[in-house]
Amino acid sequence: MDRSVSVVINTYNRATSLRSTLQSLKRLSYSTFEVIVVNGPSSDDTDRVLSEFAGTISVGRCDQVNLSVSRNIGLEMAAGEFVAFIDDDAIPYEYWLNDLVPHFDTSEVAGVGGFVFDHNGFDFQHCYRMMNRAGSGGVDIDREPDEYCYPGSPLTPYMLGTNALFRRDLALEFGGFDEEYEYYLEETDLCTRLLDAGYLLKQRSGGFVYHMRLASDRRNEHRVFVNWFSIIKNQVYYGIKNAIDGLGPEEIVAATRLRLLEIEDSLRARVETGEISPAEIDRFRRDSPVAIELGAEHAAEPRHLMAPAKAVGKPFLPHPHIGNASRPTLCLTLSHHDVQITPEMRQYAESLLQDGTIVHVLVRSASGENRVTYEDGIWIHHLQLLTQDDSAAGWNMRAEAEILRLRRLYKIDRVEALNSLR
Secondary structure (H helix, E strand, O other): OOOEEEEEEOOOOOOOHHHHHHHOOOOOOOOEEEEEEEOOOOOOOOHHHHHHEEEOEEEEEEEOHHHHHHHHHHHHOOOOOOEEEEEEEEOOOOOOOHHHHHHHOOEEEEEOOEEEEEOOOOOEEOOEEEEEOOOEEEEOOOOOOOOOOOOOEEOOOOOOOOOOOEHHHHHHHOOOOOOOOEEEEEEEEHHHHHHHHEEEEEEEEOEEEEOOOOOOOOOOOOOOEEOHHHHHHHHHHHHHHHHOOOOOHHHHHHHHHHHHHHHHHHHHHHHHHOOOOOOHHHHHHHHHHHHHHHHHHHHOOOOOOOOOOOOOOOOOOOOOOOOOOOOOOEEEOOOOOOOOHHHHHHHHHHHHOOOOOEEEEEEEEOOOOOEEEEEEEEEEEEEEOOOOOOOOOHHHHHHHHHHHHHHHOOOEEEEEOOOOOO
């Protein structure tokens, strides 16, 4: 039997995407996991969505909009050996946990994370990435960053919060997430504290999560941040709390101000494209000095960590799932005319899903952009043609390139090239 995992989803006013995330979890190929949803003070249909999954998930409540508090509630509720965090606007690939849990191969490994696809499903949002000690910038490299796993490392290999697995006992021992971080850098801070205590963090290819990055009270429909206050405050707080030799509060604040200049340049470009209004730059300028001052002030105070966790008496609740580690993966390519799945093709794909097959369907992109969507268990690849050739030959060339891309990511057992089923 697989080692036990508690999958924690922290949600706030995202009923529709939460339903999709919960529906996707039943298709995981891992055998031993439970699902915990911690609902913030949501005012949408989240409670109704949660009632649809009654008996298969555990539900916690968080009375404030603070991601660290919500994550800590999930930690306390968890009964698994490991806790896996995923966002309420994300979809895990079926082998998510199978890929990542085996990397907890020694007691020194405190956390493991996989790759995260951006909202289009083609580009990566997070692969091998580290944060500097000032919290002012991430560094991407092209290899597993194990060499940076030592106490006092100037760079922390951190797991993105939508694809982060931790040993539950260690996360609790270290006080969980610092609740000063209502949003941003909360997972990086925990990773840094574990790193400085001598534990290992592993970033590994695979373990894919597709992150839609939906709009929120901090990010607009163009995925542009419009509320920077928490980000700036928490950068200063993180930098001061996790400083190493040569980095005092003055250096942290200076690094933050340099980053703010870069952000403002980026925001000006966003105004030019119409993705934000000039008022958002005014808000950014107004909030920045106050956020810097507050971050430094709070960093001089003790951390806001969890009290030693008490047993909550909640037994492990195994989540029902369809998949298994040996299930086949099928890629279906449609006619070069098709920009969506016909009802007949969907019915065929759904029949394959019932047999446990993982199904990818390739169609032409109606928007002219490459993207991947997840619809009722089916992975749909909307593909932009590689050339101006609009013929069947041009489509076959594009489909073949996508199949090659998929085979670099997943195990594809079979490919069927089908004309439209009508």
